[in-house]
Structure formats: C-alpha cells, structure tokens
Amino acid sequence: MSIAKVLSDLDLRKEDSLSKLFEFLRIKSISTDLHYKEDCRSAADWIGNEISNLGLSVKNYAIGDHPIVFGAPPNPNKSKPTYLFYGHYDVQPPDPIELWEFNPFEPRILNRGGKQVIHGRGSSDDKGQILTFFEACRSFLNIHEELPFNLKVLIEGEEECGSPSTSEFLKENKNLLTCDYALICDTGFEQGKPSIFTMLRGEVSLKINIKAATTDLHSGLYGGAATNPIKALSSIINNIHDKNGRIQIPNFYDDVISLNKNQKEQWASLNFDEKKFLNDVGLSSSAGEKHYSIIENLWSRPSCEITGISGGYTGKGFKTIIPAEAFANVSFRLVKDQNPEKIKACFRNFVRNMLPNDCKVSFIEGFGTRASVVSSKSKIISVAKEALIEEWGVAPILAGAGASIPIVTDLKDILGVDSLLIGFGKDEDNIHAPNEQYELESFFKGANTWARIIEKLKLN
Amino acid sequence: MSIAKVLSDLDLRKEDSLSKLFEFLRIKSISTDLHYKEDCRSAADWIGNEISNLGLSVKNYAIGDHPIVFGAPPNPNKSKPTYLFYGHYDVQPPDPIELWEFNPFEPRILNRGGKQVIHGRGSSDDKGQILTFFEACRSFLNIHEELPFNLKVLIEGEEECGSPSTSEFLKENKNLLTCDYALICDTGFEQGKPSIFTMLRGEVSLKINIKAATTDLHSGLYGGAATNPIKALSSIINNIHDKNGRIQIPNFYDDVISLNKNQKEQWASLNFDEKKFLNDVGLSSSAGEKHYSIIENLWSRPSCEITGISGGYTGKGFKTIIPAEAFANVSFRLVKDQNPEKIKACFRNFVRNMLPNDCKVSFIEGFGTRASVVSSKSKIISVAKEALIEEWGVAPILAGAGASIPIVTDLKDILGVDSLLIGFGKDEDNIHAPNEQYELESFFKGANTWARIIEKLKLN
Numbered sequence: 001m002s003i004a005k006v007l008s009d010l011d012l013r014k015e016d017s018l019s020k021l022f023e024f025l026r027i028k029s030i031s032t033d034l035h036y037k038e039d040c041r042s043a044a045d046w047i048g049n050e051i052s053n054l055g056l057s058v059k060n061y062a063i064g065d066h067p068i069v070f071g072a073p074p075n076p077n078k079s080k081p082t083y084l085f086y087g088h089y090d091v092q093p094p095d096p097i098e099l100w101e102f103n104p105f106e107p108r109i110l111n112r113g114g115k116q117v118i119h120g121r122g123s124s125d126d127k128g129q130i131l132t133f134f135e136a137c138r139s140f141l142n143i144h145e146e147l148p149f150n151l152k153v154l155i156e157g158e159e160e161c162g163s164p165s166t167s168e169f170l171k172e173n174k175n176l177l178t179c180d181y182a183l184i185c186d187t188g189f190e191q192g193k194p195s196i197f198t199m200l201r202g203e204v205s206l207k208i209n210i211k212a213a214t215t216d217l218h219s220g221l222y223g224g225a226a227t228n229p230i231k232a233l234s235s236i237i238n239n240i241h242d243k244n245g246r247i248q249i250p251n252f253y254d255d256v257i258s259l260n261k262n263q264k265e266q267w268a269s270l271n272f273d274e275k276k277f278l279n280d281v282g283l284s285s286s287a288g289e290k291h292y293s294i295i296e297n298l299w300s301r302p303s304c305e306i307t308g309i310s311g312g313y314t315g316k317g318f319k320t321i322i323p324a325e326a327f328a329n330v331s332f333r334l335v336k337d338q339n340p341e342k343i344k345a346c347f348r349n350f351v352r353n354m355l356p357n358d359c360k361v362s363f364i365e366g367f368g369t370r371a372s373v374v375s376s377k378s379k380i381i382s383v384a385k386e387a388l389i390e391e392w393g394v395a396p397i398l399a400g401a402g403a404s405i406p407i408v409t410d411l412k413d414i415l416g417v418d419s420l421l422i423g424f425g426k427d428e429d430n431i432h433a434p435n436e437q438y439e440l441e442s443f444f445k446g447a448n449t450w451a452r453i454i455e456k457l458k459l460n
Numbered sequence: 461m462s463i464a465k466v467l468s469d470l471d472l473r474k475e476d477s478l479s480k481l482f483e484f485l486r487i488k489s490i491s492t493d494l495h496y497k498e499d500c501r502s503a504a505d506w507i508g509n510e511i512s513n514l515g516l517s518v519k520n521y522a523i524g525d526h527p528i529v530f531g532a533p534p535n536p537n538k539s540k541p542t543y544l545f546y547g548h549y550d551v552q553p554p555d556p557i558e559l560w561e562f563n564p565f566e567p568r569i570l571n572r573g574g575k576q577v578i579h580g581r582g583s584s585d586d587k588g589q590i591l592t593f594f595e596a597c598r599s600f601l602n603i604h605e606e607l608p609f610n611l612k613v614l615i616e617g618e619e620e621c622g623s624p625s626t627s628e629f630l631k632e633n634k635n636l637l638t639c640d641y642a643l644i645c646d647t648g649f650e651q652g653k654p655s656i657f658t659m660l661r662g663e664v665s666l667k668i669n670i671k672a673a674t675t676d677l678h679s680g681l682y683g684g685a686a687t688n689p690i691k692a693l694s695s696i697i698n699n700i701h702d703k704n705g706r707i708q709i710p711n712f713y714d715d716v717i718s719l720n721k722n723q724k725e726q727w728a729s730l731n732f733d734e735k736k737f738l739n740d741v742g743l744s745s746s747a748g749e750k751h752y753s754i755i756e757n758l759w760s761r762p763s764c765e766i767t768g769i770s771g772g773y774t775g776k777g778f779k780t781i782i783p784a785e786a787f788a789n790v791s792f793r794l795v796k797d798q799n800p801e802k803i804k805a806c807f808r809n810f811v812r813n814m815l816p817n818d819c820k821v822s823f824i825e826g827f828g829t830r831a832s833v834v835s836s837k838s839k840i841i842s843v844a845k846e847a848l849i850e851e852w853g854v855a856p857i858l859a860g861a862g863a864s865i866p867i868v869t870d871l872k873d874i875l876g877v878d879s880l881l882i883g884f885g886k887d888e889d890n891i892h893a894p895n896e897q898y899e900l901e902s903f904f905k906g907a908n909t910w911a912r913i914i915e916k917l918k919l920n
Contacts, residue, residue: 013825038495203681207779214742219791220661224705224748224763226741230788234697237690245684281686282674283818288684303684305782306691313767313789318826320791322765328690329773331679331780357745366778400587403680 002143003455006036009139010447017135017329017447018118020050024089024127025107025120031066031090031161040066040157043089047130051153054137061173064165066090066157072176073150082150084179084417086407087186088159091122097316099434109440112426116440123438125431129185129423130155132446141446142453148458152179159407166407170414181380181418185446188425191270192400194388196381197421198374199299199400200408204343205307206368208233208351211325212359216312219320227358229326230311236354237328238303244290247304249350255337261298263376265360266398267295272388299400303333331400340368372408374418379460380453384420387452389446396422422449462603463915469599470907476909477595477785478578480510482762484549484587485567485580489525489552492621500526500617503549507590511613514597524625526617528552532609532636542610544639544877545865547646548591548619551582552892559894569900576900580842583898587892589645589883590615592903593700596910604855612639619867624766626867630874637765641840642871645906650859650883651730652847654909656841657748657881658834659860660758660868664803665767665826668693668811671785672819676772685819692770696814697788700764704750707764709810715797719760723836726858727755747860759860763793770809800828832868834878839920847912851905856882882909 010017029043030036041304043068048058056071069089076082094104102108107120118128140147154177156166169179187197210229215387217226242248259267274294278284288297297303311326313319332343339381344365351361374381388396425431465853489503490496504527516531528564534541554564562568567580578588583787600607614637616626628920638759640666645655671690677686703709719727734754738744748757757763771786773779792803804825813822834841836858884902885891 014614044461054592146558150741203680203780205780208777212743217741218863219765219767219862220663220793221758222741222789223765223793223862224745224757224761225738225754226743227745227747228765228767230700231697234766234769235693237694238698241691275503278685281677281682282671283686285687285817286685287687287816287818295687297684298681301684303679305683305688305780306772306781307679307779307781308772308774309690309786310770310774312766314768314770314787318667318789318791320663320665320765321767323768326769327774329778330685331778333680333683356747358743401680402683402685403678413908 003452004159005143006139006455007229007448009142009446010135010451013135013139014444017131018443020441021118021128021131022107024131024415025106025122027121029090029106029157031092031158033093034065036460037065040090044069044155044157047089047155048242050134051155053149053348054134056142056153061169063169064158068157068165068169069153069155070176071153073152073416074151076315082152082179083180083181083183083336084152084154084177085133086154086184086411088126088156090157090160091125091127092160094121094434096434100193101435104434104436109287112437112438116442117437118440119174119435119437122435123197123202123436124429124442125436126159126186128438128443129425129446132222132424132443133183133185134449135447136450136454139451142394148454151178163407165172165413167410170410174415177415179415180415181420183396183420184414185423185450187421187423188429190397191272193394194392194396195399195403195422196384196388198376198381198398199290200372200404201299201302201402202338202340202369202371202437203331203404204340204368205331206347208236208328208330208345209325209362209363209364210359213322213324216324217322222322226322228322229359230323231236231310232356232359233309235330235356237306238427245288246443247302249346251346252302252343255339255342256302257337259296264296265399266298269287270295270397295400298402300335302335307331335371338371338374340370344368345402369404369406369409370413372405372412372419374421376456378418380420380457383456383460384422384453387449387456388422391449396397424449465603465910466599466915468907469602470595470904470911472481473595473599473902475593477858478903481588481591481903482567483576483642484591485582486565489550489563489617490553491511491618493553494525495542497525498566498694499552503862504529504615507549507615511615514594514762516613521629523629523772524618528617528629529613529615530636531613532614534542536610540609541641542639543614543641543643544612544614545593545643546614546871546879547593547644548616549590550617550620551585551587552620554581554894570897571875572897575858577897578900578903579895581896583896584885584889584902585896586619586646588898588903589885591907592884593643593645593910594904594912595907599907599911600914601698605630608914612637614711621772623867627870627874630870635874637875639875639877640840641880642875643764643880645869645910646865646882647881648889649881650857651732653854654852654856655882656848658836658841658855658858659796660827660832661759661762661860661862662798662800662831662869663791663864664794664800664828666804666807667790667824668696668788668790669785669822670815670819673782673784676784677782679782683780686782688782689818689819690783692816692819693769693786693788695816696811699767699814703817705748707762708774710805711746711806712803714764715799715802716762716795717797719756720851723858724756727759728753730755730857746828755860758862760795762795762798765791767791795831796821796833798831800830804828809869829864829869829875832865832872834881838878840917843916843920844882844913847909847916848882850912851890851909853875886911
C-alpha cells in the first residue's frame with residue numbers, strides 16, 4: 001500500500017521535519033509589534049521557500065504591515081479539484097517574558113506531564129500545525145511526485161492582529177484564489193479527541209448610548225424627578241432575556257434552525273463534563289437557555305452578552321449625581337442563517353421600543369460575522385474522518401465552536417467555499433500564553449493524518 | 461418704635477457695611493487649595509475681629525487645615541436663651557478664571573439684568589450672607605447695647621471642602637456649644653420668594669460589587685453558559701422601582717410619614733413650574749413616584765438613584781468578554797425618621813435576595829446623614845416668618861430641599877438643636893461658578909430682616 005511508503009518517508013524524515021520546525025520557531029515573527037517587521041518578512045520568506053519546494057509559484061502580497069504569502073501551481077491540472085490551504089506565520093508577543101521556563105524563541109523538546117512536547121512561541125499556534133500539512137505534502141510528493149489535487153496556499157502574517165488585510169486580499173484576488181474547498185490546520189482536540197469543526201458561531205457587536213438630561217444633575221436636587229439613563233439601560237438589559245434564558249428581542253430567533261437529531265445525539269454521546277467546564281472558571285450552573293445542554297447552548301444556540309457597561313461616577317468615594325448618559329457594549333453570537341444586519345436591526349428596534357420618556361438612544365455598530373456551518377456530508381469531511389480514525393484509533397468528534405474564526409466566514413462569503421477545520425492542538429498547549437507547547441505526537445501524527453487524507457483523496 | 465431706629469442705623473451705615481464686605485471679599489480664602497492657607501487664616505482673623513466687636517470672646521480652633529472661629533459671650537445671661545449662628549468664611553476656587561467678567565477677588569457693584577449686584581467670589585456663598593447677620597447685630601447693639609439672647613458664633617473655613625472637621629469640633633466641644641437654637645444664613649429664595657427651609661432630605665450611599673466567574677471569560681467560548689454579573693446587576697437595578705416609581709425594597713417606606721395637609725396645601729399654592737424645572741435640564745416628564753407632585757417628590761419623598769455603573773470593557777472598539785465583575789454606586793435620599801443604617805440593611809437584603817446563582821456580592825458603604833426636619837411651630841420660625849413678611853412684603857415659603865446640609869443634621873444629632881435656615885441668595889447668583897454675585901437688595905434687606913428677627917425676639 002502506497003500510504004505505508006508515505007508514512008515511512010515521514011518517519012525517516014522526522015528529525016529533518018523537527019529541525020525545520022525549529023528553524024521556523026526561531027524567527028520572532030511577532031506581528032503586532034512593528035519592531036519585528038523584518039522578522040515577519042523573514043518568516044514569510046521562510047514559509048514561501050517551503051511552499052516553493054512543493055513545486056508552487058510563490059508571491060508575497062503587501063497589503064497590510066506584513067506580507068501575505070500566496071502559492072499556486074504554475075500549471076494547474078484542470079481535471080483535478082483545487083484545495084486552498086490557509087494558515088498564519090505570525091505569533092503572539094511572548095510577554096510576560098519572565099514567566100517562560102526557557103527562551104520562547106529557542107525551541108526545545110521537554111518532558112511535561114509525562115509527554116514529549118516542543119516548547120516555544122508559535123509551536124502550536126500556528127507554525128507547528130501548518131508544517132504538519134507541508135511535511136505530509138513533501139512526503140507524498142517524494143513517493144508520488146504529484147498531489148491528487150491542485151494545491152493553492154495562503155499563509156498570512158497578521159492573524160494575531162485580527163487579520164485586518166485578509167478579507168481585502170480575498171476580495172481583490174478572487175480569481176487567483178478560486179478553489180473547491182479550504183483546508184485549515186489551526187484548531188485542536190475537543191474533549192481530548194481528534195475533532196473536525198463543522199459549526200462556528202458568528203458574532204456581531206453594538207454599543208448603546210442612552211442620554212437623558214443635558215448635563216449631570218445633583219442627585220439631591222433632582223433625585224425623584226429626573227430620568228436616570230442608567231435605570232433605563234438596566235431595564236433594557238434586564239428585558240433581553242426571559243427567566244429561561246431565552247432572548248426576547250422580537251424576530252431574533254426567526255432564522256435559527258433546530259439542531260438535527262443526529263448531531264444532537266452525537267454531541268450527547270460526547271459526555272461533555274458540564275460541571276468541570278463551569279467549575280474551572282468558578283461557576284456551578286449554566287446561565288444559558290433552559291432545555292439545552294451547555295454544549296448545545298455554546299455551539300448551536302445564539303447568545304447575547306453585555307460585555308461592558310459604564311455611566312456616571314465610578315471613581316473612589318461617592319459623587320451624588322444623576323448622570324446625563326450611560327453606555328453598554330453588547331455582543332451577540334449568531335448561528336446558521338442568522339444575518340448580522342437583521343439582528344442589529346431587531347435589537348435597535350427592541351431598544352427603541354423600550355426607551356422611557358426623556359431618553360434618546362444612539363448606536364455604534366461593530367463588525368458582523370455570520371456563523372459558519374460546514375455540511376458534515378461532504379466528501380472531504382468523510383475522508384478526514386476516516387484518516388483521523390486510522391491514525392488516532394478513535395472516531396473524531398464533529399464539534400462546534402462558540403467563537404468565530406472570521407477567515408472561515410470570509411472564505412465562504414467571498415470565495416464560496418467550505419473549510420475543513422482540523423488541527424492537533426490540546427487545551428494544555430498554552431497558546432497566546434507563556435510556555436506555549438505542541439506535543440511531539442501532535443506534530444508527527446498530525447503530519448501522518450494529513451498524509452492519509454491526501455492519499456485518500458487520490459484514491460477517491 | 462425701636463425697630464425703626466435699628467433699621468435707620470443700618471441705613472446710615474450702608475456704605476460702611478458694604479466696604480466691610482468688600483474687605484472680606486478681597487481675601488482669597490480658597491479652602492481646597494493649601495496654597496491659600498494664609499489667606500484662609502486672614503479671613504478667619506478678619507471675621508473673628510468682627511465677632512469680637514460684637515462683644516464676644518473669640519478663639520480659633522485648629523482641627524483641620526483651616527481654623528474654626530468660635531465666639532461666645534464672656535458673661536452669659538442665664539435668664540436669656542442662647543442662639544448659635546453658623547456660617548463659613550471659605551470660598552470655592554474661582555476656576556475657570558477666564559470666564560469671569562472681572563477679577564473675582566476685586567469686588568465691585570454692577571448692573572446685571574436691571575439689578576444692582578455685588579460681583580465677586582464669596583459674595584453670596586457665604587460672606588455676603590453672614591455679614592447680613594453681623595451687621596444686624598451691630599446696629600441692634602448700637603441702639604440697645606445688648607442682644608436679647610446670648611449669642612454664640614461658629615464660623616468654619618472648610619465648608620467648601622465638605623466640612624471634614626466640623627462634626628468632630630461639635631462632638632469635642634458640646635458644652636462650649638450648648639444652645640437653644642441654631643441660626644444659619646446660607647440658603648436662598650425658592651420660587652423667587654423669601655423662604656424658610658424646614659425639611660432637608662438625608663442621604664446614604666453604597667457601592668455594590670457583584671462577582672461571578674474567577675476571571676473575564678471569552679464571550680464566544682462561554683456566551684450562553686456563564687453567568688454575567690452585568691446582567692445580574694441590571695436586574696437588581698431594574699427591580700428597585702416599580703412602574704409607578706415606587707421603591708420596592710422591603711421595609712424601605714416603614715418610617716416614611718405622609719406629608720401633612722397644611723404643608724401639602726402650602727406647597728401646592730407655590731404653583732411650582734414643573735415644566736420649566738424639567739425643561740431647563742432637557743427633560744419633559746417627572747420620573748418620580750406617581751401621585752406626587754415634583755415638589756413633593758423632591759422635598760418629602762425618599763429616592764434612590766444609581767449614580768454610577770461600570771463593568772467589563774468600555775474602551776474604544778469592542779472586546780468580546782463576559783466580565784468577572786460589575787459595580788454600581790447607589791445614592792438614597794432619605795426623609796424624616798428614616799434611619800441610614802436601617803436603609804442600608806434593607807438594601808443589602810434586597811440585593812442578596814435577588815442575587816442569581818454563581819454571583820457573590822459585596823458592599824462598600826458611604827456616610828449616612830439623616831433628614832432634617834424643623835417643626836414649623838417653633839417660636840423662632842413664626843418670628844422669622846413675621847420678619848420676612850414685614851421686610852419683603854410677601855409671605856415666606858416654608859420650603860423643603862431635596863439635598864442635605866450635613867451641618868444641620870450634626871447640630872440636631874450632636875447638640876440636639878433645630879436650625880433656622882434663612883438666606884437671601886437667588887438662583888441667578890452663580891454660586892460655585894464664574895461671576896458669582898449677590899444682589900445689593902439681598903445684602904441690605906437681608907440685614908434688615910435679621911434686625912427685625914432680633915427685635916421680635918426681644919419683644920417676645
């Protein structure tokens with residue numbers, strides 16, 4: 001079987017792969033700090049060279065502060081499908097530096113909690129993860145000379161700054177980026193099991209500003225006569241949810257569909273430890289919609305959180321005023337088919353209808369991202385499932401995520417393609433934190449997993 | 461009639477009185493700025509000298525930053541009642557200095573809005589007002605050689621800093637201060653009419669802090685599962701008042717008594733312009749308890765205001781967190797017989813009973829001041845009424861005030877005496893603001909009013 005040859009090649013090259021990763025990890029590609037602009041360029045060049053070695057034509061695009069690296073086959077084979085691999089070469093700042101056991105940019109292998117891990121900034125987010133894919137391609141090419149698909153690659157350098165330029169790049173280069181499916185290796189295991197993410201909630205944020213009197217008033221001279229905007233705001237917030245945690249904004253649930261039976265059963269079978277999930281952050285009971293498990297609430301139900309509130313005097317001591325205005329920041333998490341613009345409009349109406357006499361409201365609106373939902377029936381999902389079972393000996397979870405990955409929505413909205421989201425990160429990898437790590441097993445078996453996927457795509 | 465002689469003496473000395481006031485106004489006794497410590501001492505010495513000229517033994521007490529000036533008769537006449545006159549020699553800083561028409565410490569007479577006014581910092585708050593009393597005493601002594609009561613005088617220099625030392629002084633010198641009634645000239649006209657203040661609301665402040673999770677949480681990863689302390693706080697705030705503006709804290713109204721019929725009628729007869737009162741600050745409808753006029757709400761009903769609120773992220777842009785905690789500042793205005801400690805306890809219970817799962821609450825408590833209520837039946841009130849009618853040709857308003865004057869409560873609590881609160885300030889006097897003024901008429905007729913009161917006390 002040819003997969004054996006590919007895996008054997010990966011095994012033979014283990015040391016090489018690791019030393020390549022170490023080279024990559026030594027580059028201080030901290031995108032948020034322009035002091036490291038040259039390092040970011042070095043990281044872009046380094047990964048560009050890797051991509052080039054896979055036989056692709058590589059070009060750097062300068063849209064934002066750090067280059068977007070794009071590779072495509074010089075002579076695509078029109079009879080083959082085209083897959084676009086996305087990842088990022090930039091990393092979070094290492095601060096607070098004093099909490100690291102070793103230099104974050106001098107990677108090394110350590111034994112932590114009985115496991116061999118690669119210690120270093122970027123080891124799991126995202127340098128180690130993207131190399132699993134490139135190493136798999138490398139070995140596959142060593143054995144087969146060509147991939148079973150046209151491979152395009154997009155590696156950006158501003159993901160840790162919120163990907164300010166990637167949407168623009170996608171919009172401006174639609175033809176260049178045309179593909180059938182996207183492959184992303186920037187996620188991890190759920191419940192300790194290999195996972196394929198098929199549902200990611202969307203997000204939309206607004207600021208509400210409620211004004212009443214023309215100026216702050218003396219609470220003695222006006223208290224019991226003047227409208228207080230903090231009271232008005234509190235009343236609005238208090239009325240967003242009913243006592244069962246259901247959102248009462250008219251039309252909010254219009255486009256929310258019920259979870260299908262299969263998915264519900266599959267999630268129930270995960271035996272998600274709700275108690276531990278809450279206890280870990282000092283809580284004990286779910287504040288979500290009743291009649292839904294926590295996993296259902298987080299992955300498949302929309303939510304509304306007040307992420308900030310302010311008004312009046314909040315310094316030391318007391319100041320006896322009735323403030324002239326009050327603010328709140330509101331963040332909605334959206335599910336499949338909910339439209340951010342429609343949700344914002346429903347919310348604005350809801351607020352306006354609740355507004356008491358003498359209050360005026362204005363809104364500042366943040367970006368909106370639709371939810372991403374990938375059909376679990378697509379060929380590549382079943383291919384990935386099989387590959388994960390073969391490599392890890394356990395059926396993967398088809399997981400959801402409460403949070404958003406904006407690039408997934410952009411790929412869907414702009415290029416019209418779904419994404420395969422697999423990755424080999426673990427909860428204990430400390431991404432964005434000191435002592436980031438990536439298990440050696442994640443790195444090697446991750447590459448094996450991608451090799452198996454590529455092999456299966458060849459046979460299908 | 462001897463009052464004619466006293467008034468005639470006041471009239472003869474008008475120019476002297478005014479030039480004395482100008483001397484006093486030239487002293488930059490800005491208590492909050494220690495750069496003016498020497499000026500405050502000069503003002504204390506200046507007013508001490510005035511008091512001494514009335515035949516009292518004067519002593520300065522150094523408790524806080526600026527001296528308390530106290531004067532008492534060297535040989536009190538035990539058959540006469542004793543009255544304590546309270547006032548303050550300190551003034552607010554003149555800032556913003558550029559908004560003054562003339563130097564705030566170079567007093568002058570101006571014609572403003574068709575009226576002769578004294579322009580200068582402290583002219584109405586409180587130097588001009590206290591001199592109305594001393595000038596009346598001066599003329600009375602010129603004619604009669606002795607006052608019909610033993611006069612004690614307490615003039616402090618930290619009123620504009622919140623009187624931090626006066627309570628202490630009262631507590632430590634109870635015997636020295638023993639008296640039958642206090643006289644205070646630090647208020648003004650209500651509805652453009654001479655007024656005697658007989659009801660001042662008390663005040664008590666608390667800070668509420670509600671904590672939920674041990675740390676701020678990602679609103680994607682926890683939104684729809686974790687308790688949000690801003691929602692908990694909003695629910696509590698929203699439940700303080702019912703839809704009629706009545707406070708729903710159990711036992712809150714236990715000690716609130718109804719306004720008596722006389723007072724209700726007297727206040728109704730004021731024809732208080734509710735529309736103008738609200739329109740002046742950009743409002744149009746009362747937010748107070750239904751079935752009570754604004755004046756009743758402000759002067760005779762307790763109130764609860766949220767004076768500040770904060771929690772989560774409130775900076776620029778959006779941060780998608782569920783905050784770990786949220787704060788609110790709450791200020792209650794209290795009426796006769798409501799006990800600040802009891803009100804705080806009722807509120808703490810109310811909050812604790814509304815607290816949802818997974819929330820903890822803590823409180824920071826501010827000072828509490830009981831309401832001040834002066835019986836309108838006391839002799840000195842009827843004497844003052846008659847004097848005001850005679851001098852101003854119009855019946856005075858027996859007014860309430862929504863705000864507190866802590867010294868009045870201290871005088872009642874520590875010395876056990878009621879206060880006569882009259883004064884001749886007007887709404888347009890710009891106290892605490894640039895271009896402070898005092899009407900010339902207020903100054904001269906104010907002195908006449910006190911002379912009439914003293915005369916009447918002699919006859920009674």
